[in-house]
Amino acid sequence: MLKNKFISIIFCFILFNSCEEESKISFVEVKITTENNDSVEINIPEAIGDMTIAEVINSEINHTVMSALHIGDSENITSKSVEESIDTFNKEYKNFMNEFPDSAQVWNAEIDGEVIYQSDEIISVSISSYVNTGGAHGIFHISFLNFSAETGKRIPNGNLFNDITAFKNMAKTYFDTSIKDKSTLFEKDNFTLPVNIGYTEDGLILAYNVYEIAPYSTGLIDFTIPYEEADDYLVFKGSR
CATH class of the missing domain: 3.90.640.20 (Heat-shock cognate protein, ATPase)
Structure with missing residues (x-):
């Protein structure tokens, strides 16, 4: 009887640790594009694991990408997804070319992200973007996003x-x-x-x-x- 009780305790301990391991957040690199995209290249990390945490992290990462692609005031972003932002960026470029057909300017955007630090407490993600929409030069911008490893919320x-x-x-x-x-x-x-x-x-x-x-x-x-x-x-x- 005592032996069976001991075995049950060991089993519960292993099961608890297994569940904890499964709940940890890890990352994979994803490339995001759309069918008619020829101006935007995006490679960013995507959180996987505990979906409650991962969805919060991915939402913040995606919002940063959408902000980088947005033309105009970043407070007025209307896109609901990165894919929609890509299509909007390409549409804006086509509108520009229709208005200025003799322009040799080519619009482009390159956005890359990576996890630069991860511990049991905090996760840091770097998102860098180079966006060129005309003018003398494009703009390089970097964003560091710090997340709670326990909740996924931005710190x-x-x-x-x-x-x-x-x-x-x-x-x-x-x-x-x-x-x-x-x-x-x-x-x-x-x-x-x-x-x-x-x-x-x-x-x-x-x-x-x-x-x-x-x-x-x-x-x-x-x-x-x-x-x-x-x-x-x-x-x-x-x-x-």
Whole structure:
């Protein structure tokens, strides 16, 4: 009798662990396109596993992609899917060519994503886009999306830190080291944290998109703070 009870406990333990393993989130790379698409290339990660968590993560990733493809105010996105955004982008280009048939300008968009960090607490995804819709050059843009590994919900930057003021003061020293010519900055004496902060295997990465703090010619400005320096300020520890 005691032996059977022991076997039942072991079975329940194995079953519980098996269910926990199945509920973990993993990612696969997906290529998204449509039947008549010839201008847009998209390769992004898709969360799989616990569907409750995965759907929340994928919704945020897809919204970021749709924002990158949207022409005009990003607050007025009407597309219901990435595929619809692709078709709309191609339609806008055809309208442009109908209006300016002699134009040699070719529109194109390239969007790539990858999981740059994953732990039991936090998942960081990087989405980079290069969109060219005319003008002197296209625009490169990067977005870091931080998700709770338990719920899939997006974590605002402010919720990453237990003392954001102290972190900002520490981050400024790394920023000053990475900027060789401060005269290129819009406000050279006013340090602000970037919109994009993400976790990587090497440390916390901070990235300023073009036009965020400097002109287009300066390009993307980024630097990484090792976890041994950053962890004291982080709610979700990055060191292993």
